[in-house]
Amino acid sequence: GQSLEQPSEVTAVEGAIVQINCTYQTSGFYGLSWYQQHDGGAPTFLSYNALDGLEETGRFSSFLSRSDSYGYLLLQELQMKDSASYFCAVPGGYQKVTFGIGTKLQVIP
Amino acid sequence: NAGVTQTPKFQVLKTGQSMTLQCAQDMNHEYMSWYRQDPGMGLRLIHYSVGAGITDQGEVPNGYNVSRSTTEDFPLRLLSAAPSQTSVYFCASREQGNTEAFFGQGTRLTVV
Numbered sequence: 671g672q673s674l675e676q677p678s679e680v681t682a683v684e685g686a687i688v689q690i691n692c693t694y695q696t697s698g699f700y701g702l703s704w705y706q707q708h709d710g711g712a713p714t715f716l717s718y719n720a721l722d723g724l725e726e727t728g729r730f731s732s733f734l735s736r737s738d739s740y741g742y743l744l745l746q747e748l749q750m751k752d753s754a755s756y757f758c759a760v761p762g763g764y765q766k767v768t769f770g771i772g773t774k775l776q777v778i779p
Numbered sequence: 780n781a782g783v784t785q786t787p788k789f790q791v792l793k794t795g796q797s798m799t800l801q802c803a804q805d806m807n808h809e810y811m812s813w814y815r816q817d818p819g820m821g822l823r824l825i826h827y828s829v830g831a832g833i834t835d836q837g838e839v840p841n842g843y844n845v846s847r848s849t850t851e852d853f854p855l856r857l858l859s860a861a862p863s864q865t866s867v868y869f870c871a872s873r874e875q876g877n878t879e880a881f882f883g884q885g886t887r888l889t890v891v
């Protein structure tokens with residue numbers, strides 16, 4: 671089976687940096703994805719890490735350590751519009767993607 | 780380019796009623812799937828399909844049926860609605876070999 675753990679809530683100040691962690695247990699590992707979901711909206715894809723290391727896309731970066739079964743999403747220069755839920759996910763082959771419960775990020779002025 | 784389109788956006792059903800949630804994608808993606816989202820539970824996979832005529836069960840398939848007669852459409856059928864099926868349902872599609880999944884806007888279903 672597959673399971674993921676991530677914090678349920680995080681609060682951060684506008685302009686600051688926040689890190690959302692994700693640990694996983696999987697029977698087969700293909701990589702770690704991150705999705706963003708605003709309240710009432712659909713999840714949207716942010717990033718995917720297949721190999722160890724840091725992937726940067728603008729203000730967002732994602733990190734993976736396969737040996738530690740651990741990854742994180744780093745959001746820099748936080749903006750109010752970044753307030754959303756962030757899900758880590760592991761694909762298990764075909765469409766059997768397992769999602770974490772999501773981390774609700776609140777950005778405060 | 781519409782992406783993934785789900786209908787209806789909102790639905791209220793009485794216990795025991797049946798209905799079909801529609802999902803259509805115009806990106807020619809091979810893979811399609813249905814998830815339900817409940818508070819504190821994340822997204823849970825109900826059924827998925829890797830191509831027309833091929834479907835399989837996910838994590839929580841009981842009470843739901845699917846079929847995939849075309850690449851574009853992947854409807855989800857609730858056979859006999861129960862209050863436990865009150866949830867937000869998302870359809871997603873993905874291109875074979877690509878990790879990015881595209882989600883529809885969701886169907887908010889309430890069973891009373």
